[in-house]
Amino acid sequence: MASRRRLTPEERQEIVRERLKGLTHAALAAKFGVSERTVYYTLRTEKDRRRDTRVRTKQVSVTLTPEELQGFDEVLTRHGVSSRSAGVRLLIQSANGVFQPDQHLAEELKSFRAALNRVGNNVTQIAKRLNEARAKGIAPVFGDPSLTQLRLLSGFVLDFADQVDALARRRVSQVTLEAHRALKDFSDVPE
Template identity: 60%
Template sequence: MAKRHRLSDLERLEIVRESRRGVSAQVLGKRFDVTPRTIQYTVRKEQMRKRDSGIRTAQIGTTVTPEELRTFEALLGRHGVNSRSDGMRRLIQAANGILQPDEYLTDELKGFRAALNRVGNNVTQIAKRMNEANNKGIRPPFGQASLAQMRSLTGFVLDFADQVDLLVRRRTDRINLLVNEALKELADGEE
């Protein structure tokens, strides 16, 4: 049985570098006198090593307004975080708890949507009665009952808007609390 070539550390680094440049495992295998599977294993092992050791290899960037940046830096300063990178890193690590879908909010909004559909149907019926009367050339029947119904619908829409606003404020407050906790942990050195 023929003895296989054993890769040196320098050869492994070159394989990883060439693989990133897009050179195929077959080409690299021929160049280093190993199988394509060995090349794939070498590249995968390096990826696992970087992931397991926490080596940071990816970057993110975002464009913000000057006001947003000042607000973010002030928040970091309040929590004793001296670096935007550290603040962003901690927020990304805590994002699993912050960016979770809110089932309660979803259920509430479904209920609000159904109620708003009922209001829309009522307004449509009033408009239909007024159009029918107008098409017949008679004065639309808009008495005290219709006026009371319109006032009731208006009140409902205003209450609805207040409830949605309150719901969103509660959700925003919860997210702010989670963000503040994440930044406090960063400032305290906990990860």
């Protein structure tokens, strides 16, 4: 089996930059000596990373009367929001049902991430053993203990998904209530 070349972090960033310039996946794969699949994964991982770290790339602009702006500033001050852009961002996130993680939620998600990483490592080990057996031309050992392990793993993943869903729903409900209160305050501003 041929060994696969690993990309350095600098090469991964260069792939992203080159793709933005218009290079095809095939050209990038040839340039870096990797498969097209590796290029696809690299680009998708970077896109996910930017979304997960909340790298902001879009702008919103709005024109207001002096009275509207004054009312907006008063509401922001009353709610302890530090800037106009933060206030608009909170309203947009609330209106779309997207939540901005608070400290408690961030800690909960960190523990969930660790648990999910352990599950991912287990799945990777199972797949590795099955692939090694197939490459050697032998039937993989897959008895009742392995099947029990997979069932337990599946149950854990389903329970994990339910816990994350419940946590997210609770937080979205709380943020939505805050947004409704803030929007009500904005509707009370004189026109």
